Amino acid sequence: MNYFVTGGAGFIGSNLVDRLLAQGNSVIIYDNFSTGFPEFLLNARKNKNFSEINGDLFDIDHLTKSMKDTDFVFHLAANADVRFGTEHPSKDLHQNTIATFNVLEAMRANSLNQIAFSSTGSVYGESEVIPTPEDAPFPVQTSLYGASKLAGEGLISAYCEGFGFRSWIFRFVSILGERYTHGHVFDFYNQLLDYPDRLDVLGNGHQKKSYLYVQDCIDAMLCAIQKSQEKVNIFNLGTSEYCEVNDSINWICTHLGVNPDIHYTGGERGWIGDNPFIFLNCHKIRSLGWKPKYSINEGIIKTLEYLEKNQWVLETRK
Amino acid sequence: MNYFVTGGAGFIGSNLVDRLLAQGNSVIIYDNFSTGFPEFLLNARKNKNFSEINGDLFDIDHLTKSMKDTDFVFHLAANADVRFGTEHPSKDLHQNTIATFNVLEAMRANSLNQIAFSSTGSVYGESEVIPTPEDAPFPVQTSLYGASKLAGEGLISAYCEGFGFRSWIFRFVSILGERYTHGHVFDFYNQLLDYPDRLDVLGNGHQKKSYLYVQDCIDAMLCAIQKSQEKVNIFNLGTSEYCEVNDSINWICTHLGVNPDIHYTGGERGWIGDNPFIFLNCHKIRSLGWKPKYSINEGIIKTLEYLEKNQWVLETRK
Numbered sequence: 017m018n019y020f021v022t023g024g025a026g027f028i029g030s031n032l033v034d035r036l037l038a039q040g041n042s043v044i045i046y047d048n049f050s051t052g053f054p055e056f057l058l059n060a061r062k063n064k065n066f067s068e069i070n071g072d073l074f075d076i077d078h079l080t081k082s083m084k085d086t087d088f089v090f091h092l093a094a095n096a097d098v099r100f101g102t103e104h105p106s107k108d109l110h111q112n113t114i115a116t117f118n119v120l121e122a123m124r125a126n127s128l129n130q131i132a133f134s135s136t137g138s139v140y141g142e143s144e145v146i147p148t149p150e151d152a153p154f155p156v157q158t159s160l161y162g163a164s165k166l167a168g169e170g171l172i173s174a175y176c177e178g179f180g181f182r183s184w185i186f187r188f189v190s191i192l193g194e195r196y197t198h199g200h201v202f203d204f205y206n207q208l209l210d211y212p213d214r215l216d217v218l219g220n221g222h223q224k225k226s227y228l229y230v231q232d233c234i235d236a237m238l239c240a241i242q243k244s245q246e247k248v249n250i251f252n253l254g255t256s257e258y259c260e261v262n263d264s265i266n267w268i269c270t271h272l273g274v275n276p277d278i279h280y281t282g283g284e285r286g287w288i289g290d291n292p293f294i295f296l297n298c299h300k301i302r303s304l305g306w307k308p309k310y311s312i313n314e315g316i317i318k319t320l321e322y323l324e325k326n327q328w329v330l331e332t333r334k
Numbered sequence: 335m336n337y338f339v340t341g342g343a344g345f346i347g348s349n350l351v352d353r354l355l356a357q358g359n360s361v362i363i364y365d366n367f368s369t370g371f372p373e374f375l376l377n378a379r380k381n382k383n384f385s386e387i388n389g390d391l392f393d394i395d396h397l398t399k400s401m402k403d404t405d406f407v408f409h410l411a412a413n414a415d416v417r418f419g420t421e422h423p424s425k426d427l428h429q430n431t432i433a434t435f436n437v438l439e440a441m442r443a444n445s446l447n448q449i450a451f452s453s454t455g456s457v458y459g460e461s462e463v464i465p466t467p468e469d470a471p472f473p474v475q476t477s478l479y480g481a482s483k484l485a486g487e488g489l490i491s492a493y494c495e496g497f498g499f500r501s502w503i504f505r506f507v508s509i510l511g512e513r514y515t516h517g518h519v520f521d522f523y524n525q526l527l528d529y530p531d532r533l534d535v536l537g538n539g540h541q542k543k544s545y546l547y548v549q550d551c552i553d554a555m556l557c558a559i560q561k562s563q564e565k566v567n568i569f570n571l572g573t574s575e576y577c578e579v580n581d582s583i584n585w586i587c588t589h590l591g592v593n594p595d596i597h598y599t600g601g602e603r604g605w606i607g608d609n610p611f612i613f614l615n616c617h618k619i620r621s622l623g624w625k626p627k628y629s630i631n632e633g634i635i636k637t638l639e640y641l642e643k644n645q646w647v648l649e650t651r652k
Contacts, residue, residue, distance in 0.1 A: 124423075151472050173459070174478045
């Protein structure tokens with residue numbers, strides 16, 4: 017197969033690319049390197065079946081031409097920063113909704129009709145049903161990020177009905193692991209590296225979080241694409257456990273051998289639009305035979321080990 | 335109150351404007367007259383509390399300035415043509431999603447925070463729960479129109495959480511009545527006026543449809559805004575009855591005194607993305623004391639009477 021991966025230089029994208037190449041596939045990535053890194057492609061670049069295009073999803077001609085002769089699109093490019101949505105309200109709309117439309121139109125121009133999409137558990141807003149299944153009650157959006165991904169899902173589903181596309185839509189919990197470059201664990205590690213005696217925590221530390229290790233996430237996506245062949249295939253991807261922010265702090269501090277004073281900003285949520293509890297019911301993907309190989313604790317340790325060996329990543333975010 | 339009504343020269347918009355003026359309010363409409371008609375404003379123009387702005391929702395400066403000194407926004411401007419979505423896939427995205435974003439940003443620039451929005455029962459896709467309540471299982475979109483309105487809902491809800499807005503989101507069935515200018519009844523009347531002996535019908539005629547008379551619709555919106563004061567107030571608006579396309583054909587033919595040969599294109603749905611059965615559970619709005627004054631049959635007759643007296647409307651759509 018010849019895969020086209022938007023955001024292929026990003027955290028999840030580059031891990032997926034390595035996996036697809038290892039399976040003997042050809043991969044073209046399309047990335048503007050706004051949040052992805054060339055360093056994430058060092059392994060892929062050694063493979064003759066890999067090619068990369070430095071391109072923007074708003075350069076529609078370039079996007080359309082780049083997609084030529086591919087079979088299947090992984091659309092992973094996105095603004096993945098949930099937290100700062102209200103500081104630049106148009107960013108999610110452009111990068112997650114309109115960009116997805118551009119990908120769909122480029123596919124249509126190339127007679128491509130299979131797409132996998134990285135959505136998010138944030139589309140459930142603050143669900144009253146926890147753990148939240150894919151067919152939870154019609155959600156009310158609480159973040160611009162969630163709203164923009166929901167809009168992307170809607171466009172993709174409408175293209176399935178209107179243009180005979182087939183889609184795999186994945187609603188992720190937070191993903192952790194090698195090449196992880198934002199979120200709680202990254203922030204805490206970064207803080208403790210600079211000041212091992214103090215840790216500032218948004219919220220009261222009791223926000224419940226669910227994480228999935230990136231290789232487990234990739235296993236799940238590939239399993240779903242292989243085994244589920246409906247017109248629109250929607251899957252929650254997460255583990256069957258969750259932790260509090262305080263748990264992750266304890267694991268991180270133990271691993272690093274530090275004992276900081278913890279300063280909480282207080283309140284049930286870390287920031288406006290932060291969901292105090294995203295925990296997904298993943299029975300549907302598990303019914304296909306997939307299960308995560310790593311616990312949240314193990315995923316966090318693997319993430320820390322990666323960050324310890326790749327300090328350059330920290331510098332890029334300062 | 336000083337109301338700002340986008341799409342105020344349209345079918346529902348102009349009827350709402352007349353009502354708001356009759357209640358003694360001031361109204362500014364903002365419309366580009368792409369599908370609205372100056373003729374719909376003949377009554378409003380006699381009122382000193384009415385003003386109209388010929389403007390486009392993509393002229394953000396104009397929109398922002400026009401909204402100054404108003405209190406409450408009815409955002410009714412939209413591409414309301416569900417059927418031809420796949421012929422111009424960007425139209426719904428632009429006119430229903432991005433335009434809604436522009437309205438929200440113009441509100442924010444003016445420190446306005448109350449918005450009512452015309453959404454649609456199409457956001458439920460093909461729900462397995464019928465009649466469909468507001469908290470039906472998380473829907474899968476089946477039309478670009480539904481997807482674009484769902485995206486608009488999501489943006490509005492996220493602005494409520496992120497920027498302290500309050501919203502009233504109305505999921506309409508098809509609306510009928512004075513100034514109705516598209517949809518089944520309009521098409522059938524139009525056909526029968528030209529050729530009383532023949533009627534061409536998309537689908538098999540058994541598609542079930544739910545209609546609401548426009549004055550009942552306006553009653554419901556104003557009732558909800560007055561009595562429901564949550565952060566995000568979502569209401570289905572419809573009647574507790576539905577009809578088949580064939581029922582509406584019978585009522586129309588009886589009213590017109592014609593007996594045409596009926597030619598069906600066949601199939602369960604009239605066109606790609608047409609939902610064979612939209613029927614909304616309206617318990618929520620009825621619990622506030624609202625109920626429709628007119629049946630579907632009566633709404634259709636009122637629509638025909640309007641069209642008979644306003645043949646110019648038919649000409650504009652040819």
